[in-house]
Amino acid sequence: MLKRFLTNYRVFFNSLYYYRLAGTTTSHNICWKCAQNLTSNLTFCAKCQAIQPVYHENFFSYFGINKSFSLAEEDLKKRFRQLQSMVHPDKFGKSSPKEKELSESHSSFLNQAYKTLIDPRARGHYILKLENKDKPIQDNEFAVEIMELNERIEELEDVNEIKSSLSEVQDQIKSLTDALEISFQKNNYDEANKCLLRLNFYERTRKLLLKKLK
Numbered sequence: 001m002l003k004r005f006l007t008n009y010r011v012f013f014n015s016l017y018y019y020r021l022a023g024t025t026t027s028h029n030i031c032w033k034c035a036q037n038l039t040s041n042l043t044f045c046a047k048c049q050a051i052q053p054v055y056h057e058n059f060f061s062y063f064g065i066n067k068s069f070s071l072a073e074e075d076l077k078k079r080f081r082q083l084q085s086m087v088h089p090d091k092f093g094k095s096s097p098k099e100k101e102l103s104e105s106h107s108s109f110l111n112q113a114y115k116t117l118i119d120p121r122a123r124g125h126y127i128l129k130l131e132n133k134d135k136p137i138q139d140n141e142f143a144v145e146i147m148e149l150n151e152r153i154e155e156l157e158d159v160n161e162i163k164s165s166l167s168e169v170q171d172q173i174k175s176l177t178d179a180l181e182i183s184f185q186k187n188n189y190d191e192a193n194k195c196l197l198r199l200n201f202y203e204r205t206r207k208l209l210l211k212k213l214k
């Protein structure tokens, strides 16, 4: 438990550190084991094949894809499985403690990166954070609307009615996700923030409905 916490903490720290570093310096990374310059591949040294610390600038660069809200999910899944097979701690059973530790850092980073990018809502929040454009917004009218909707849902008892509400909420989530994609394409971050706020509300409503169906 503690070990996992420490690994996650390190991953978090590394990602912050290198995010900052990438924007401020032009320094390059060298292999900790043989001092070779790491140019094309930041995860494994081209000369001695040693696994490296997590040097990547962000989750997108870790997967070798462009920083963009629009992404091909199947392609991301494929890249995830490929990377997972390369950095998984099981592959480092006979390696040195340092290499084992690095593989654990990569595995945590990879899982966190995948979980974030595969989910449109988490991906949207992540991009806004990277761009320094995430801001708390209020939409009182919408909040009241959702509160009333949730109250109506709480009272629903008929399974078919619950199912039909769920399908309506899922349609809303779908069209808001489409609107979110368009706002990112237009670099309209205010609109993206608004869509995400609404998506967060609808997500809670969706969970509420699913709980009622159990």
Ligand SMILES: [Zn+2]
Residues within 6 Å of the ligand: 031, 032, 033, 034, 035, 036, 045, 046, 047, 048, 049, 050
């Ligand atoms: Zn090396």
